[in-house]
Amino acid sequence: MAAARNKQIRHPLFARVYPRINAFAEAHGALEHRRELLAGATGRIVEIGAGSGANFRHYPPEVEQVIAIEPEPRLRALAERAAADCPVPVEIRAGRAEALPVPDASVDGVVASLVLCSIADVPATLAEAARVLRPGGYLYFYEHIRSTRPALARRQRIVNVVWPLLGGGCNLTRNPEPAITAAGFTIERARHFDFLINSRTTPSSPCVIGVARKASSPAE
Numbered sequence: 001m002a003a004a005r006n007k008q009i010r011h012p013l014f015a016r017v018y019p020r021i022n023a024f025a026e027a028h029g030a031l032e033h034r035r036e037l038l039a040g041a042t043g044r045i046v047e048i049g050a051g052s053g054a055n056f057r058h059y060p061p062e063v064e065q066v067i068a069i070e071p072e073p074r075l076r077a078l079a080e081r082a083a084a085d086c087p088v089p090v091e092i093r094a095g096r097a098e099a100l101p102v103p104d105a106s107v108d109g110v111v112a113s114l115v116l117c118s119i120a121d122v123p124a125t126l127a128e129a130a131r132v133l134r135p136g137g138y139l140y141f142y143e144h145i146r147s148t149r150p151a152l153a154r155r156q157r158i159v160n161v162v163w164p165l166l167g168g169g170c171n172l173t174r175n176p177e178p179a180i181t182a183a184g185f186t187i188e189r190a191r192h193f194d195f196l197i198n199s200r201t202t203p204s205s206p207c208v209i210g211v212a213r214k215a216s217s218p219a220e
């Protein structure tokens with residue numbers, strides 16, 4: 001709880017290298033993934049763990065406003081810069097996904113992109129996403145996930161001994177979809193794929209891009 005109240009998370013080394021990692025990933029396909037993730041977004045959006053703001057330029061014109069939450073100061077400063085140069089209004093707020101600085105039922109969409117792998121408390125984050133969404137609102141997610149193939153899953157477990165230390169707390173072994181369902185969302189669409197780099201599988205290749213909906217009424 002104390003951790004959730006503290007808005008800052010410091011990963012200075014990761015924050016320095018992440019823009020380069022992201023540029024490499026985008027050159028190999030992540031740019032299209034971001035467009036796919038955000039294609040149907042409309043209205044007011046909260047983006048959790050927005051990082052350097054790599055999604056901002058891909059929001060479609062149907063999006064009225066983005067509130068981007070980022071706890072890491074260096075990444076938040078980069079997000080401020082990205083926000084100044086994007087087609088929709090973006091407001092950057094310090095904060096954690098587990099305690100969003102956003103009122104109840106106030107937004108149409110929540111965006112989680114390459115972030116449920118890093119957040120300390122995923123159930124609390126998804127409960128917060130459900131709290132801030134209006135009834136019938138949408139959770140848009142793009143995540144790398146645990147492989148369903150035993151050999152690759154084993155490789156992920158081994159690499160994951162050091163991966164979080166190098167990757168700002170990122171984990172290779174998470175499976176966000178059951179957590180999304182457990183938080184009361186209905187997954188309406190989920191495309192599973194291998195994000196290959198130069199035709200090769202990496203430990204973060206298994207990915208999902210999807211949309212989940214919050215119930216329109218408590219009875220639904």
Ligand SMILES: C[S@@+](CC[C@H](N)C(=O)[O-])C[C@H]1O[C@@H](n2cnc3c(N)ncnc32)[C@H](O)[C@@H]1O
Pocket residue numbers: 009022048049050051052053054055069070071072075095096097098112113114115118119120121168169170
């Ligand atoms: C791999 S980066 C992804 C950044 C961005 N979402 C993107 O798509 O490029 C993971 C992000 O999660 C953020 N993060 C880590 N823990 C968090 C938390 N508890 N609440 C919100 N964001 C968090 C990190 O600061 C970082 O910006």
